[in-house]
Amino acid sequence: MANETKNDLVLTIDAVGKWFGNVKALDAISLNLHKGEIACLVGQSGCGKSTLLRSIAGVEDISAGQILLKGKRVSSAGGTTPPERRNVGLMFQDYALFPHMDVKRNIAFGLKGLNRQDTQRRVAQMIDRIGIVALADRYPHMLSGGEQQRVALARALAPQPDVLLMDEPFSNLDRGLRETVRLETRALLKSLGTTAIIVTHDPEEALAFGDTVILMDAGRVVETGTGEALYRTPQHAYTARFFSRINRFLGVMSDGRLSSPMGTFAAPNDSAEQMDIYIRPEAIRFAESGVPAQVLERRLLGEIDEVLLKVRDLAQPVVMRTSLRHALREGDRVHLAIAEEDVLIFPVDTKAHNRLRQVMKAAQ
Numbered sequence: 001m002a003n004e005t006k007n008d009l010v011l012t013i014d015a016v017g018k019w020f021g022n023v024k025a026l027d028a029i030s031l032n033l034h035k036g037e038i039a040c041l042v043g044q045s046g047c048g049k050s051t052l053l054r055s056i057a058g059v060e061d062i063s064a065g066q067i068l069l070k071g072k073r074v075s076s077a078g079g080t081t082p083p084e085r086r087n088v089g090l091m092f093q094d095y096a097l098f099p100h101m102d103v104k105r106n107i108a109f110g111l112k113g114l115n116r117q118d119t120q121r122r123v124a125q126m127i128d129r130i131g132i133v134a135l136a137d138r139y140p141h142m143l144s145g146g147e148q149q150r151v152a153l154a155r156a157l158a159p160q161p162d163v164l165l166m167d168e169p170f171s172n173l174d175r176g177l178r179e180t181v182r183l184e185t186r187a188l189l190k191s192l193g194t195t196a197i198i199v200t201h202d203p204e205e206a207l208a209f210g211d212t213v214i215l216m217d218a219g220r221v222v223e224t225g226t227g228e229a230l231y232r233t234p235q236h237a238y239t240a241r242f243f244s245r246i247n248r249f250l251g252v253m254s255d256g257r258l259s260s261p262m263g264t265f266a267a268p269n270d271s272a273e274q275m276d277i278y279i280r281p282e283a284i285r286f287a288e289s290g291v292p293a294q295v296l297e298r299r300l301l302g303e304i305d306e307v308l309l310k311v312r313d314l315a316q317p318v319v320m321r322t323s324l325r326h327a328l329r330e331g332d333r334v335h336l337a338i339a340e341e342d343v344l345i346f347p348v349d350t351k352a353h354n355r356l357r358q359v360m361k362a363a364q
């Protein structure tokens with residue numbers, strides 16, 4: 001993770017496990033979070049992200065391992081320090097603002113142990129910092145979704161928590177607003193030096209928001225790293241599939257290279273006879289010569305075009321994405337080229353192949 005100095009370690013999650021009856025929601029999770037670091041927990045529904053967040057918050061007990069906040073144990077199988085006695089800020093998906101309190105009182109709510117004057121001063125600072133001065137006397141029902149989000153953020157940040165925990169904080173906002181609020185929130189957290197963990201199921205959001213991205217699957221951490229590393233050089237096939245729509249081809253060793261319907265590619269040193277070759281839709285481009293293909297369909301996706309292509313031996317269409325506007329028509333014959341450095345190679349994932357076969361069978 002970001003800086004590996006011991007004294008700026010804020011949160012340690014050490015071999016944490018959690019069972020709900022027979023369901024293993026968390027399985028030996030270990031993570032460190034440093035001061036000022038923003039981490040995104042991302043994964044499919046049911047992978048355990050909310051359970052992990054709730055465990056860090058202290059609203060969920062854990063079954064194994066321990067959680068330390070600033071070096072102090074706050075959760076173990078033997079006991080859980082309650083949320084109000086660990087200095088964490090919580091922000092929920094639905095914001096959970098108190099409807100009968102105005103913005104100022106909502107923000108003041110979490111400020112325990114400060115006298116009236118200091119409370120008012122802290123609330124005023126937060127209101128100013130977050131840019132909601134004009135909203136200070138309004139009640140939640142008088143606020144738009146984006147405004148409610150900012151008030152909820154102000155309320156969670158006002159007590160200056162050691163860690164801010166946010167569960168799907170942008171999912172209630174519509175698409176256009178979501179991006180703006182996301183950028184503003186990230187800039188604010190960075191300017192305050194806040195340490196934060198955000199849960200999201202949206203791969204793009206995780207890549208855009210986290211200094212560190214933690215990808216989970218079935219209660220385990222699959223891979224941790226910067227968004228850039230997870231996207232560009234994933235160490236696991238699951239990671240590659242999670243962060244982009246990907247074309248998968250079977251590569252067979254031939255003369256030291258992996259041969260596939262999309263061309264031949266350098267084999268890794270420890271290559272088996274057969275390997276999975278992953279090619280992202282945006283790594284494919286049109287060329288004068290290369291793999292012959294025929295255009296099946298072209299879809300406009302806003303700034304980019306998605307083109308479905310038929311390549312000779314392949315039952316599945318190849319998906320390509322391009323920002324260059326091509327005057328393509330169904331049936332056009334083209335050639336495709338792929339840069340070798342854009343190709344990802346992994347051991348054959350039989351489970352994923354079987355799943356794909358089932359999906360195709362069901363669709364027939």
Ligand SMILES: Nc1ncnc2c1ncn2[C@@H]1O[C@H](COP(=O)(O)OP(=O)(O)OP(=O)(O)O)[C@@H](O)[C@H]1O
Binds near residue numbers: 023
């Ligand atoms: N209180 C509970 N009792 C029993 N099982 C639970 C409970 N809470 C969560 N689970 C199970 O634990 C697993 C992890 O759930 P969790 O809510 O942490 O996943 P998630 O990744 O946050 O999913 P989502 O994105 O859908 O919120 C799931 O299999 C879920 O059914």
